[in-house]
Amino acid sequence: MISGTANKIFQQVIQDYHVHDQIDHPISNPYDSQTLEHLLYLKCWIDTAQWHMEDVVRNPDIDPREGLYWKRRxxxxxxxxxxxxxxxxxxxxxxxxxxxxxTDAKINSESPAWAIDRLSILALKIFHMEQETLRTDVSNAHIQACTEKLNVLLEQRKDLSQSIDELLSDIESGKKYMKVYKQMKMYNDPNLNPVLYGTQK
Known part of the structure; x- marks a missing residue:
């Protein structure tokens, strides 16, 4: 089942990242570049680095210029x-x-990869919520609240993993079919964002 492979790789990535715990530490992807495993490792590494960028930019004392730098990153x-x-x-x-x-096949509300994207983010939530349960500088109430949240996240991972495996099985058997729409993001495109194309000479 792909969810088992994905969850294992996501945990590996998060552990690998936190060896150095540096946003700009170079990735060392152990999987062949032609494999799905390589993409799963890369995907979670990108998510993990972004998770920590999001932490940095939320510093209430951050210099506005530095905040803009992180927002663009x-x-x-x-x-x-x-x-x-x-x-x-x-x-x-x-x-x-x-x-x-x-003939009666149905389309799913999201593609397999976007469901896997959610699974990768969930792995990060689980890791960081578990870290909160291990803190020694907080109250018992904090530990208890985080433990309860962690249990919900673990249940969510179980349910999402099952859903991903069932979706892929249904596609393989013809019960569902894939239809992928490219993410036609406009704000990064200098030809589609009026603020950007309005400044072009």
Whole structure:
């Protein structure tokens, strides 16, 4: 089941990142570049770095110029995240290209890769919520509240993992079919964002 592989790789990524815990530490992807595993590792690494960028930019004492620097980095990082999701969907489009959908096949509300995207973010939430339960500088009430949240996140991962596996199984058997829409983001495109094309000479 792909969810088991994805969850294992996501946990590996988060552990690898926190060895150095530096946003700009270079990625060392252990998987062959032609494999789905490589894309899953890359996807979660992008998410993990962005998670920490989001922490930094929320510092209430941050210098506005530094805040703008991080906001623009987050924008670029989010574009990389979106691109990688589309690479994962391309993998599945290729994998299932010869599957003939049944006459009553239905489309899912999201593609496999966007569901996997949610699973990657969930892995980060679980890791960081668990860290909160291990703190020694907070009250018991804080620990209890975070423990309860962690249990909900763990249940959510179980349910989402099952849903992803069932979706892929349904696509493979023809009960559902994939239809992927590219993320036609406009604010990063100098030809579509009026603030950007309005300044072009």
């Amino acid at each position: 987050i924008d670029r990082q989010n574009q990389e995240r979106t691109d990688t999701v589309e690479y994962i969907d391309s993998y599945y489009l290729s994998k299932f290209k010869d599957i003939q959908p049944l």
